[in-house]
Amino acid sequence: MVWCGRSALKACWDGVTSVLTCGGSWTRSSVADAGRMSQDADVEANRVVLETFSSWSREDCRRELPSALPRLLSMYQHSESWIEHIRILKIITDMFLPHVNHLTLEQSVFSQILPKTIKLFDGMIYELTTQATELSSQNLEIQITLRNILQTMAQILGGLTGFVHHVCTTQESVILEYIHSLPSSILHIIKKTFVHCKNSESLYSGRLHLLSDLLQGLFREAYSLQKKLMELLDMVCMGPSVDENNILLMVEAQGLVRTISFYRLANYQPGVMAQACTALGKMKQEGLEVLGYSFLIGCLLCYLQYGPSISCQYMEVYN
Known part of the structure; x- marks a missing residue:
């Protein structure tokens, strides 16, 4: 089915060039028309490919993974259609991802x-x-x-x-x-x-x-x-080859996700904010330096969940 789509695209373009070489002339409108025809043929070829992949069985997907997945990724990279992107993303997630090591x-x-x-x-x-x-x-x-x-x-x-x-x-x-x-x-x-x-x-x-x-x-x-x-x-x-960038990524990820959760929780349970402020007061009494609001929230969450020793470790890793 893929080759049928490519053949259709080639035939479409050959039809345009044959008209121009038989007494026609290159004009801005003819170039634009040729471009539109090429795009339409490309879209049609991709549609055929995606419909073919969608009809495959689980065994087909497993067997054809080495060739099909690169094809889908290439289409995803080069497509200009949001609808096409969503279809490709769904096909990869539902049909091919389970077979990837x-x-x-x-x-x-x-x-x-x-x-x-x-x-x-x-x-x-x-x-x-x-x-x-x-x-x-x-x-x-x-x-x-x-x-x-x-x-x-x-x-x-x-x-x-x-x-x-x-x-x-x-x-x-x-x-x-x-x-x-x-x-x-x-x-x-x-x-x-x-x-x-x-x-x-x-x-x-x-x-x-x-x-x-x-x-x-x-x-x-x-x-x-x-x-x-x-x-x-x-x-x-982290694994045996962990480096500083991986550590910072994890701290940032966990800190941000928990910060978002904290904001949502505070909106629905005002008492949490009061508890956090109390914790902040204790942290200040202990001489903990606060560097930025997001970092503060991360420290507060660590303090509330694990106590002052873990919040100190959080600060050391973050810095």
């Missing part, structure tokens, strides 16, 4: 797909931010555009949750270097999501009700991903 997850999957995923997600945040001022109940085109972006973002979060779920359910413990890019990439996307949701009232102003259902769904997906990430972090061990 856990020792090669970082090299063969995560490092290949996560940088592009972050770029896509950041682009969607940018589109929401720049087009928010045009949102109105009369402007249906912008409404549809922004709602489609929010839906796509939620699907990306769901795909990442699938990645983390796979790692958590197939291993009892996880060496950080085998999934190195996964925690940091997810942290980036979680932060971006929560910040956007936090700023949505001012960003969308009196038009928030037009998107509130999807923003709530996006927040729920991000929170589910956060919980899965916390589960993963509890399983992570």
Whole structure:
């Protein structure tokens, strides 16, 4: 099926060039038409490939993994269609990820797909931010555009949750270097999501009700991903080749995830904030230096959960 798609693309382009060589001339419009025809044929070829992969059995996926996975990753890297990205992400997560050796997850999957995923997600945040001022109940085109972006973002979060779920359910413990890019990439996307949701009232102003259902769904997906990430972090061990960067990554990941949880908890249980302030007072009496608000929260959480000795160790590692 792949070769049929490529043949269709070649035939399409050969048809264009044959017209031009038989008395035609290169014009701006003909070049644009040729480009559009090429893109359309490429999209059709990719659609055929993805439909073929979607129809495969579990055994087909296992057998064809060495050739199929690189093909999917290449399509993911080069595609310009958000819909295509979501389809590829789902196919990789549901059909091929279970057959990838856990020792090669970082090299063969995560490092290949996560940088592009972050770029896509950041682009969607940018589109929401720049087009928010045009949102109105009369402007249906912008409404549809922004709602489609929010839906796509939620699907990306769901795909990442699938990645983390796979790692958590197939291993009892996880060496950080085998999934190195996964925690940091997810942290980036979680932060971006929560910040956007936090700023949505001012960003969308009196038009928030037009998107509130999807923003709530996006927040729920991000929170589910956060919980899965916390589960993963509890399983992570450093391994024999641990270096300073890996230690800092773990401290940052655990500190940020727990900080987000702390904010949410404080919103629903004001007594937690009072408890934290009491702990801070004790820390100050003990002469602990506080360097930055996020770091402070991390120390507070360590203090509340483990006592002053562990909070001191947290500070030493962080520094």
